[in-house]
Amino acid sequence: MKRWMSAVATVGLVVAGLTVAGPAVAGPAVAGGDRSGTQDLNRWAADTWQSLVAMTDEETGLPADNVTGDLTTPSAYTSPTNIGGYLWSTVTARDLGIISPDEARDRLSATLETLTGLERNDASGMFYNWYSPSTGEKLTTWPDSGDPVYPFLSTVDNGWLAAALRIVREADPTLAEQADALYDSMDFASFFDPAGAAGLPAGTNRGGFWDAPPPDCSVEAPMYNGSGETSYYTCHHYDTTVSESRIATYLGIANGQIPATALYGTHRTMPPGCDFAWQEQLPEGEYRTYDGVEVWEGAYRYGEMSFVPSWGGSMFESLMPDLLVPETKWGPKSWKLNHPITVEVQKQHGLDEAGYGYWGFSPASNPFGGYAEYGVDIAGMRSDGYTSDAEQTDVDIDRPGCTVGTNPAPEFGDGVVTPHAAFLALPYDKKGVLSNLRGIEHDLGAYGPGGFYDAVAVHSGTVAERYLSLDQSMIMAAIGNELTRDKLKDYFVDREMEQLLRPAMKQQVFGSSWGPGGGHHG
Secondary structure, eight states, rough: OOOOOOOOOOOOOOOOOOOOSSSEEEEOOOOOGGGOHHHHHHHHHHHHHHHHHHHOOOOOOBSEEEEETTTBBOOOOOHHHHHHHHHHHHHHHHHHTTHHHHHHHHHHHHHHHHHHHHHOTTTTOOOOOOOTTTTTOOOOOTTTTOOOOOOEEEHHHHHHHHHHHHHHHHHGGGGHHHHHHHHHHHHHGGGTTOOOSSTSSSSSEEEEESSSSSOOOEEEEEESSHHHHHHHEEBBBOBBSSSOOOOHHHHHHHHHHSSSGGGGGBSSSSSSSSSTTTSSSSOEEEEEEEEEEEEEEEEETTTTTEEEEEEEHHHHHHHHHHGGGGGGHHHHHHHHHHHHHHHHHHIIIIIIIISSSSSOOOEEOTTTEEOOOOOGGGBBBSOOOOSSSSTTOOOOOTTTTBBBOSBBBOOOOOEEEEEHHHHHTTTOOOHHHHHHHHHHHTSOOEEEEEESEEEEETTTTTTEEEEEHHHHHHHHHHHHHHHHHHHHHHHHHOHHHHHHHHHHHTOOOOOBOOTTTOSSSO
């Protein structure tokens, strides 16, 4: 028996009217007077919500990781990130009037009830990375292949779930006690290595841990939260600043579980010099000292712009935490500069450098099958970084005095754009985002019953006719913030978080700039 019946608001279809021209592609006809994009944004949100409804088990309230483009076949696995994204999407659907408050409460309550009963790691309170959405059982065998799953506790995935619990407790006070009980039991100190990564001046998070030895690389150590339990940590740390993993760092600081100096235990870029000439560019920058910790504030260049890169050059690494954390407000000399420049780099790459006619690059479904990591290669630290086309065209430029580039000015192929990446740019280039997305919908046809399909190859027109829970929840959050004046951020932040986190963020000075003359000239 269904726990709820969805009553999705009917949103009118776009009809011929005024034309909004983009910088490289003429935008499709839009409803008269909808230059603000409000009608399109509401329609896109309502359709996107339908994909999340189709993914979600009606009894457990757990969303699948993905669903087919016809909304009929959800996957048999889910993660803490998927669950967290569904929770904030439900709140957003309520706030946008897509569903009623009663339906939202029923959906949220079902999910919280299931979360309370899920198997977790007792010493940390953290959730495992894969569960069955239909039963809530921890997965030890991969549903699609039968391969073994070695239960893992992921730092970033638990971060997104915990973030959503903060939102639920504020968005619906009747559920606050249940959400708080789950949130308060999650100890982010369990991920935080006080010794940090090699070559960095402060502690930072590991990627996560197993509670039994995995077959591959791991570091056996007492759990960092002092519980006395033995854990098997990832061999890598989350040691880059511009990464979606910073959500877990923010939460650990806000909870008083890890020190604020964790913000300085990550690389803006790798240090300068030929010892690090493997990175995509040789950075420019200077050393700065914060709270007695010396930090290399390095930056990469794209044209006249300087910016702090992500690892792979994708949009979601840079901007996903910005959906919930007021980064541009709390980081006036760091994120306030870096975010709009990141958007402009992606835009210029797609429209000008590569000539795709569209932009927005992040890991997503591969239109030709499977999953792939997309980004602007030159804008990521990884030397063989995420590429923006199906041919995986790698850019390799000179590192003066160190190495000669092997492919400094390539011809790009069948560019793959990912709509969720464009939505993340709404606060920084709304007009450009709307023009871009209208073209993806109407000219490329990458749109179905659950909103924008996950990705499209622009030259061949090949569409990944699939919906991913993570990507759809980013779209819901981005639209919700645009139409409700950042309500998700208001739910997420409380006074204690601001007092513990904002001062540390405020003093950071990135090497980001727009170049000669300053200001936005994109």
